[in-house]
Amino acid sequence: MKNILKxxxxxxxGLLVLxxxxxxTKQSNSKSGALASNIAEKVYxxxxxxxxxxxxxxxxxxxxxxxxxxxxGRMFKEIPVFSQFPTSGYGxxxxxxxxxxxxxxxxxxxxxxxxxxxxxxGEIDGRFIFINENNTPRIAKIDLQSFETxxxxxxxxxxxxxxxxxxxxxxxxxxAGTRFSVPIPQRDMPIKDYKGNFQxxxxxxxxAPETGDMDIKFQVLMPGFNYDLSHPGRGKSHGWFFFxxxxxxxxxxxxxxxxxQNDKDFIAAVNWKKIEEYVNNGGGTMMPAEYAHNVYDEHxxxxxxxxKKEVRVVNPTDVPGAxxxxxxxxxxxxxxxxxxxxxxxxxxxxxxxxxxxSFTKMLxxxxxxxxxxxxxxxxxxxxxxxxxxxxxxxxxxPLHTEFDDxxxxxxxxxxxSEVVKWKVGTWEVIDRKPTYYSVGHLTIPGxxxxxxxxxxxxxxNKITKDRYLPTGPEMEHSAQLYDxxxxxxxxxxxxxxxxxxxxxxxxRADIIKERSKKIYxxxxxxxxxxxxSDADTKVVRDGNEVHIYMTTIRSHFxxxxxxxxKVGDKVFFHVTNLEQDFDVPHGFAVLGQNTSELLIMPxxxxxxxxxxxxxxxxxxxxxDFCSALHQEMQxxxxxxxxxxDTPIKWSMGEDIE
Amino acid sequence: MKKSNIIMLIxxxxxxxxxxxxxxxxTLEAPQYPTPLGMYIHINDFADANPHDIKNINLMNHxxxxxxxxxxxxxxxxxxxxxxxxxxxxxIIAFKGxxxxxxxxxxxxxxxxxxxxxxxxxWEHDYGHNLDPKAIMKFTNPDGTQxxxxxPLFGSKNILNFRAHSYPRLGALFLGLGIATSLIAxxxxxxxxxTTEQ
Ligand SMILES: [Cu+2]
Numbered sequence: 007m008k009n010i011l012k013x014x015x016x017x018x019x020g021l022l023v024l025x026x027x028x029x030x031t032k033q034s035n036s037k038s039g040a041l042a043s044n045i046a047e048k049v050y051x052x053x054x055x056x057x058x059x060x061x062x063x064x065x066x067x068x069x070x071x072x073x074x075x076x077x078x079g080r081m082f083k084e085i086p087v088f089s090q091f092p093t094s095g096y097g098x099x100x101x102x103x104x105x106x107x108x109x110x111x112x113x114x115x116x117x118x119x120x121x122x123x124x125x126x127x128g129e130i131d132g133r134f135i136f137i138n139e140n141n142t143p144r145i146a147k148i149d150l151q152s153f154e155t156x157x158x159x160x161x162x163x164x165x166x167x168x169x170x171x172x173x174x175x176x177x178x179x180x181x182a183g184t185r186f187s188v189p190i191p192q193r194d195m196p197i198k199d200y201k202g203n204f205q206x207x208x209x210x211x212x213x214a215p216e217t218g219d220m221d222i223k224f225q226v227l228m229p230g231f232n233y234d235l236s237h238p239g240r241g242k243s244h245g246w247f248f249f250x251x252x253x254x255x256x257x258x259x260x261x262x263x264x265x266x267q268n269d270k271d272f273i274a275a276v277n278w279k280k281i282e283e284y285v286n287n288g289g290g291t292m293m294p295a296e297y298a299h300n301v302y303d304e305h306x307x308x309x310x311x312x313x314k315k316e317v318r319v320v321n322p323t324d325v326p327g328a329x330x331x332x333x334x335x336x337x338x339x340x341x342x343x344x345x346x347x348x349x350x351x352x353x354x355x356x357x358x359x360x361x362x363x364s365f366t367k368m369l370x371x372x373x374x375x376x377x378x379x380x381x382x383x384x385x386x387x388x389x390x391x392x393x394x395x396x397x398x399x400x401x402x403x404p405l406h407t408e409f410d411d412x413x414x415x416x417x418x419x420x421x422x423s424e425v426v427k428w429k430v431g432t433w434e435v436i437d438r439k440p441t442y443y444s445v446g447h448l449t450i451p452g453x454x455x456x457x458x459x460x461x462x463x464x465x466x467n468k469i470t471k472d473r474y475l476p477t478g479p480e481m482e483h484s485a486q487l488y489d490x491x492x493x494x495x496x497x498x499x500x501x502x503x504x505x506x507x508x509x510x511x512x513x514r515a516d517i518i519k520e521r522s523k524k525i526y527x528x529x530x531x532x533x534x535x536x537x538x539s540d541a542d543t544k545v546v547r548d549g550n551e552v553h554i555y556m557t558t559i560r561s562h563f564x565x566x567x568x569x570x571x572k573v574g575d576k577v578f579f580h581v582t583n584l585e586q587d588f589d590v591p592h593g594f595a596v597l598g599q600n601t602s603e604l605l606i607m608p609x610x611x612x613x614x615x616x617x618x619x620x621x622x623x624x625x626x627x628x629x630d631f632c633s634a635l636h637q638e639m640q641x642x643x644x645x646x647x648x649x650x651d652t653p654i655k656w657s658m659g660e661d662i663e
Numbered sequence: 664m665k666k667s668n669i670i671m672l673i674x675x676x677x678x679x680x681x682x683x684x685x686x687x688x689x690t691l692e693a694p695q696y697p698t699p700l701g702m703y704i705h706i707n708d709f710a711d712a713n714p715h716d717i718k719n720i721n722l723m724n725h726x727x728x729x730x731x732x733x734x735x736x737x738x739x740x741x742x743x744x745x746x747x748x749x750x751x752x753x754x755i756i757a758f759k760g761x762x763x764x765x766x767x768x769x770x771x772x773x774x775x776x777x778x779x780x781x782x783x784x785x786w787e788h789d790y791g792h793n794l795d796p797k798a799i800m801k802f803t804n805p806d807g808t809q810x811x812x813x814x815p816l817f818g819s820k821n822i823l824n825f826r827a828h829s830y831p832r833l834g835a836l837f838l839g840l841g842i843a844t845s846l847i848a849x850x851x852x853x854x855x856x857x858t859t860e861q
Contacts, residue, residue, distance in 0.1 A: 525715070560722055586715035587722070634726065635799065 048489060049499045051078040059451045059462065060515050062121045062135055063485070066506020069116035071137055071148065076451070076462055076512060077487060079501030087146045087155045088116020088139045092602035096155075099604055100578070100613035101533075102302070104311035108142055108160050109296040117141045120171055120235075121511040123150075124213070128175035128240050128456030132517040134218050136171040136180045143167030145182050145211055147218060149304075151523045156302040159220045162295035162317055163190045163207040163227075169236040169341075173213070175244050175456065179278065180220065182209040183249050187230035187256075190319075191294065200258035204230035207319075208249060210278055219301075224285045224318045226276060226329065229382040230256050232265070233274070235340050235406075240456050241347030243365045245279035248350050250334065250341040254381070266356055270389065271338060272331040272381075273352050275368060280328040281320055290320040305532045307611050323383035330372060331381060332363050333389040340406035340447075344415065344430055345456050349394055353404040353417065360404050360417060362433070364394035395433040400426045405446060406509075408453040410460030410490055418445040418465060425465055425488070427495060439495045441486050444468040450490070451512035459514060462498075463490045466507035473500055483507050524588040526609030533611035535580035540564045545656045552577045552654070558592035558606065559584040560633040562658065563626070566641030570654035573618055573647055579604075579626075582611040593629025596643065603629045618645040667852030668757050671765050674844035675753030678746055678772075680837025681706040687783075687835060688712065689814050690828040691720065702732070704783075706746065706834065707739045727812055727823075728798025729790060738782060745775060753845070762852020769845040776838065784816050 051057055057075030065072055069089030073082045090097030090106065097106045097114055106112055116139035124134040135148045143161035148154065161167055161182045169183030187204040189195055195203065205227045212223040231251040239246035254271045257264035284290065295317040302309040322329040334352035338361075342351045350363040371391040378388045403421030410416070413430050423444055427437040445465045452459040465488070470481035485507055487499040528538055537543045537555040543564045546553045552575050557564045563581075571577055581594045585608040595603040596616050604612045618624070628639035646652040685703035690712070692699040700720050701712025709732055711717050721731045749772060756764040791813025802810040802823070814820070814827040821827075831839075 585722075587719045 045496070045498055049077040049079065049487065051075065051080075056515060056519070058515055059459075059512050060518055061449065061451075061464065061510050061512040062123070063466065063503050063510040064118050064121055064137060064506070064508040065504055066119065066508040067117050068505030069118050069139070070505065071118060071121055071135070072504050073153065074501075074503075075515070076464070077498060079485070079487060079499045081504065083153060084504060085148060085153055085155065087137055087148065088113075088118055088144060088158075090114040090602075093605065095602050095604040095612060095614065098602035098614070100615060101308040101611075104309040105155060105158055105300045105302060107300055107311035108144070108298045109162070109313060110142060113142045115141075116144065118146075118508070119168060120509040122171055122173050122180075122454055123511045123513055124177040124218070125173055125175050125455055126177070128244070130452055130455045130457075130511075130513045130517075131177075132513055132521070134177075134213075135511060136173060138167050138170035138182060140167050140185070143182065143184070145171045145180055145220065147213075147220060149218075150518050151521050152304065153522070154302070156304070157218070157220055158298075158300045159211060159222065160297035160299070161207075161209050161211075161222070162297040163188070163205075163225055163293075163319070164209060166232075169208075169233045169249050172236055172238055172247075172454070174238045174247070174278075175240050177213045177215075177218075179223070179238075179247075180211045180213060181236055181238070181247055182211060183233035183236050184208070185232050185234060187228075187232065190227060197258050200230060201256040202230070204256070204258075206231055206233050208233060208236075208247075208274075208276065210281075220299075222297075222317055224281060224290055224320050226281060226320050226322050228274065228322060228329070229384070231272070234338070237341045237343045237350075239343055239347050239365065240345065243343065243347035243350075245277060246365075247276045247278050248341050248343065249274040249276065250338040250352060252337040252339075266337060268336075270333040270335050272386070273334045273338060273341060273350060273363065274384075275330045275332055275350075276322075277328045281325050284325045284328070285318060285320065289325065290318045292316045293319045304526070305530055307526070307531065307533045327372070329384050330368070331384055331386040332368065332392050333378070333386065334361050334363070335359070340404070342407040342409075342415075344409050345411075345458055347456075349430060351407045351415065351417075353407060355403050355405060355420070357404070358399055358402075360397035360400055360407075360428075362394045362396065362430075363392045367394065368392045395431075397426075397428050397433045397435065400428065400435055401438070406448060408448055408450045408463065409458050410450055410453075410463075411458050412460055414460075414490075416448055416450070416463055416490070416495075418448045420444055420446065420468075423467075425463070425495065427490070437494050439488065439497060441465045441467055442473055442484070442500070443471055446507075447509040449510040449512050451514065454511060461489070461491050462512075463488045463495070464510070464512075466503065466510065468506075470502070474502060485510075525586050526607055528582075528584065528586060528609040531582065531609055531611060533580070533582070535578070535613065536582045536611040537564075537580070538582065539584070540658070543656070543658070545570070545654050547654050550575050554579050554656075556581045556594075557584050558582070558594070558628065558639070560590070561628075561635035561639045563594075563628070563639065563641045564658040565656035567644075567657045567660075568641070568655070569644040569646075570652045571618060571643055571645050572650055572652070573621060573645060575618065577616045577618065577643075579614045579616060580611060581606050581614070583608050585609070590632060591630050592632050592639070594626065595629050596626035597624045605630055618643075621645055621647050664758075665852070665855065667762050667765070667848050667855055668760075670844060670851055671753070671757040671760075671768075671848035674765075674768075674841050674848055675750055675757050677841030677844060678838045679750060680841075681746055681834040682743070684833035684837065685710065686832060686838075688828075688830060688832050691723075691814075691822075692826045692828070693824050703832065707743050708735075709733075723825075724812070726799050727802065728795030728800075729812055730793070730795075732790075736786065738779075738786075742779065745779075749775065762849055762856060765845050765849035765852055769842060769849060772838075772842045772845065776842065780816070787813050787816065 059076035061074040071085045086096040121137040143164040147157040164184040166185030168185035187206040208226040232253040236249040253265035335354040336356035338352040339355040340353035377385040401419030401422045407417040482502040489496040583606040687704040690701045703710040792811040
């Protein structure tokens, strides 16, 4: 044990020295006076003006996705995806509860990681954004017209769904690679027998070109490594997907040591076009599996959850020429492909250098069968044969790389808290800037496509410390925005983010902005319990269930007096917002409600269940300040004792005369 | 066919543009409506300038007790019939008539249009003044009389937090041109008849 600890201690000391070195640059970086106001102008978006870019920043452990504007750093919206969200009733309302259904039952929380925007011909098209859930493996699709989560598919045979949800250049597939290998199928077995018995599933989820409907097309069952991050090939390497691995040691305990023993781990290169062809010709086998597929219908305003029973799996050794391993130094984390598709950057997080592989060289080595052995039947290529170049001593703890439109790459260094700019092809370091502090991912708008928009770059940091006014032991994380239009990066803005800003996707605002939905058309509302006018409102008893068809409009509920409810009833408030004006939602809440309030968008119907436990006359009201008469937007529901014979009655405006 | 009769024929056809284009537009601007609310008045219909505008105008107006803008008004039957009848008369005149009849048609059209405008004014006045006594908000003029919310017949005017604009549209232009052209037809016809007399 001591033998292990010693090198670790030395390593950590080394890091501390380097980290403190770096902090000394902080002073020289602080700007003041005229220079500071010059920088302020670059991020200033005047009142009423719009930002140039949307940034969609993952919420990590909050399970959501937040929407920011760049360069202002203003937060516009929080989109609930994998977690219940009492602000709107997502995951609480009857219509949205199915969105959080899984084969493990209702899972009200998620750990969202990597958003990626849909692409057409390698360019970001702004139709959908996909994001993965790590903990209970899921992939979600968010419609960028409504900014609502409209589809969630659970990924079976997977655990720690981390190397996702990256999309191929025509959004043919969203990939979901497993971080933790597990027994497939799951079974009761000793953990110490991990080696050789656990497997890692790489799932390819197809996306229908028109509708965006998702479906797991196939899973490749890989050796029991940890598949950390991934990236689709593009341009010349379109058709391939690359996955970094760690723990090629296949250890199952104290991984910080035991998974850091091999000098090199792998980048798995997967020719998905080849496997797709194999599958289209009937290849692979259907395997029993249980996973939920949840779809939200915008016309019924309701989600449905279907449990699927099987999935197609492919053994990679059954498809010769489809999967190869590229040796990559030390536990590579990020796996990033440059816009031309030629270079694959393996960010070896414990390596002193940054390794870049060449796609052309890889194909050449495969063609000439220059293999250096195999792992579980998968050929391993020679490190030297595929190496394009090395960025020497760029920093400590490289994690992620993104690219601009000038042939430069930007890599984050977690341990030395900095972003380093280097030239693709010459591998020389051009510039370096500190981040505050402990940067994870970084994002360049369009950076995940063939056409990055290299104007801004923002780094997402894990530690906030002294950057803002303190808020007790817990601080929100932070992001830092840099101008990358010149040779040198320039720190422009420092803004807090919500949850863990794990990764982000960003793009030019205009494409999304023009297509953004303003209301739901009331005529197209096909919710089975919708009341499209006050004339449709009613209260219907069905055993101990009571369905209230209710409408809202500025500034009243209809009905606003309801009687005949009894203790022990299950009361469904089906609330339809009759408004047809942009940004006029109404809220709904009733005293003692055990779920959450609702926020109902114009033209939408949402349902809240209320199970009264006490006799009385209980008020309900609108929770969203909607008009000058918002306070008056209220009503009463009378609850009689169990077994009482109070008749069902409802009214609105009757006593006025 | 005489030149004046051809001009008269054009004069008669032009007002039919009313069936293709809106007659009038009322626009309501306010800070919380970045896209102003608007309503087109056609010869036979009220129409939204942007989807749901009329619904939203009604919602705003109910605060001060104004009635909902009706789906239809009797004028939507009378006006199209009037235009069709005057067009028919015009056609007969254009083909058979003496140039003096052009003038009579011109006068008829001016009188009818004036009556239409007056009717529109009355409707607006009723709409803006005949308020629900239980209105949520009651406003009075400085002299203590009840404030009216009548949009202008023509031009722009401030009404509480809104600025209302009321202007003719393409349909009205076609009508106006038609009427003006009939006068030209008359003048041309008169000139020609004088020349022939000599
Ligand atoms: Cu309200």
